[in-house]
Amino acid sequence: MSESDAATGTDSATKADLHLYLQDAREALLWKVDGLSEYDLRRPVTRTGTNLLGLVKHVCAAEAAYFGETFGRPVEAPGLWVADAAEPNADLWARADESRADILDAYATVRAHADETITLLDLEAVGRVPWGRRGELTLRRVLVHVTAELHRHLGQADIIRELIDGSVGLRPGGDVMAPGDEDWWRAHHDRVEAAAREAAGHAEPNGPGPSAT
Template identity: 60%
Template sequence: MIGQNPKADLLHYLQDAREALLWKLDGLCEYDARRPLTPTGTNLLGLVKHVAGVELGYFGDTFGRQYFDEEPPPWWYTQDAELNADMWATADESREQIVGLYQQAWEHSNATIETLSLDAIGHVPWWPEERQEVTLHHVLVRVTAETHRHAGHADIVRELIDGSAGELKGKDNMPPGDQAWWERYRRRLERVAHEAGNS
């Protein structure tokens, strides 16, 4: 039940965002899963790859629970990594690899969350030294917020690809309306925007 266990509540909302983000890939061809749809290159598979790295860094490295046994992949957050390398998938990185890494990151993160108390102290190695010390509670809130933010990006990108919208599979949280209704709605908003812009 929501509200009885703060750690479980936070993990519940983090899991909702994880699943929403992955759902946005359902039914897409490789091109659409990877294609950049904003001037800064935002793409669905890149969002998943980025958030996998976020989880492995914050719930792994921060609490001394590294995920990679050997050398991390070349896109990992090192000084030698190409800028934004975590925000897109190369042609050699399959969708299955990226999604699998993200799901493994969940398991790794969940183990950290279940093992440690919310007031457990960690150190974020890529932050300035005077701010590196954090609690698991802080990290859990931060990663949940970031994942929801990127799930929102994914909502918009997926809608630009094929018009699909909604929060979760089976729970689209959208007002009822067919395509004609949405077209009328959008035209109305466009008209109002012009009126406001000309006043």
């Protein structure tokens, strides 16, 4: 095997690994929005308005920008406010007239388009991010960046979904959580709370424990 063939094989394996982790984040994020009411899907859970459908809308916009416009392959999607393509934070929440189906369908289209970009281009193919000071980035760097961003937003979705209805884990049927029923988790919560208060010098709990689900 020549050095070039070996390098090509290594790049193919690296691309496959990066693509796998990107896909894992996508699938887990979509699971986090499954089965919720319109209100719970959209409601802001933090002071800054973080919500589940808004996270999907945002990653849709991000994948379209990084795997589309950056490599000269534009695709229709919500605009990113950080790219001056929307008003501040517009890609992080859903208006009442933006349906769940519209946003999820748009993300399905963008994912397929991004997968085509990943398949068609070499890892060292260079694109230009059309905003900010990032300038030229290789597909390798874009894959790493977008995968890291999706996993960050998935972490936000983890907490939001647990606060809404208690659902936890990476995927249905394989939640990668310690075994235990509701009583076990309540006792675990109280144990963590007690340790925190002991370390901080507080004797009595202050505030509600986890809600039963």
